Amino acid sequence: MPKFDMGAAWDDSMTLLRSHTTLTGAIAAVFFFLPALAVSWFGPTPMEPADGATFEQMMATLRDSAQQAVPYQLLISVIAAVGGVGILRLWLSRSSTSVGDALVFALKLIPTMIGVQLLLGLALGLATLLLLMPGIAAAGSAIGALLLFVGICALIGVCAFFWGRIAVVSxxxxxxxxFNPVAAIQESLRLxxxxxxxxxxxxxxxxVVIVVVAAILGxxxxxxAGTTEGVGRLLIGVVEGGVAAVGGLVSVAIAAATYRQLAIRGTGDVFA
Structure with a gap:
């Protein structure tokens, strides 16, 4: 099996980003920037633990904050998935494709993308259960702590490995x-x-680069300007939306470049 060339994939990513710039930029603005901006401005404000809170109270606050953010993040994910597939359709199509056709195509595939996410979520939940349950069952003992640590390390390793294996599903x-989410995952594993x-x-x-840039800007x-209501939150929303747009576009380009490299080597396909 030929080895994946990171340098070639990066060069191809930059080539893709320079193609259809106006069209892909408009899609990224609508499907990446605006949803992130709207949630930042109008969504729930992250909860902060009270001064002097215990560790349990801090964890409870973080859990509650995450739970209230889940519906918004799921909505953003679905919207971003539609925009991402639309951009991929423009980049990977072997014939002339309009933005409208690409977005209509992406809308038709929403059930497939949701199916992929559900399958991957189910697999992650099962892996978490299998790897962490021994440590949780033996909680309170030195062996339990060791098993939990080993389980967490193994789970991180499994997630990292399969992150690479399912990178070309979209x-x-x-x-x-x-249209079959199982077939899409299987083909990604094959490639x-x-x-x-x-x-x-x-x-x-x-x-890491995207996260570091976002953290510095934030x-x-x-x-x-601060993080409270007013100018601070407005500016942070603009930054979050901008990072979501640029990061999302770069991520889609990298996925497309990775796929192009592996698909050409695997099947002899020639892309436009």
Whole structure:
């Protein structure tokens, strides 16, 4: 199995980002930037633990904050998935495709994308249960703590590996019009065979850069304007939306470039 070339994938990602710039930028603004901006401005404010809170109280506050954010994040994910598949359709199509056709195509595949997320969520839940249950069952003892630590490390490793293995699911759906979520996942596993860790490190490095840039920008805005209601929250919303748009567009380009490299090597397809 040929090895995945990170340098070539990055170069191809930049080539894709420079193609259809106006069209993909407009889609990213509507499907990545605006939803993130709307949730930041009008969604729930993250809860902060009270001064002097115990560890249990801090964890409870974080849990409640996460729970209230889940519906909004799910909505953003679905909207972003539609925009992402639309952009992928423009980039991977072997014939001329309009923005309208690409977005209509993406809308038709919403059930498929939701199905993929449900299957991956189910697999993650099962892996979490199998790997952490021994440590949880033996909680309160040294062996239980050791088992829980080992289980957490194993879970992180499994998630990292399969992050690389399922990286091209969306491009497969967009390029081959795959409506069956199981078939899309299986094809991604086939194309990425032998390259899971290489793809993971590539995605991880890019993600770290995006997260660091977002943290720096957010920190500067928070220090200058604060995080409470008013100008501070408005500016933070703009930053979050901008990071979501740029990061989402780069992530889609990387997924497309990875797919193009693996698909060409695997099947001899020639992309426009």
């Amino acid at each position: 491009p497969i759906i967009a390029d081959r019009t795959v 990425t065979k032998g390259n899971g860790w290489r793809i993971f490190f590539f995605l991880f490095l890019v993600t 920190g500067v805005i928070a220090a200058v």
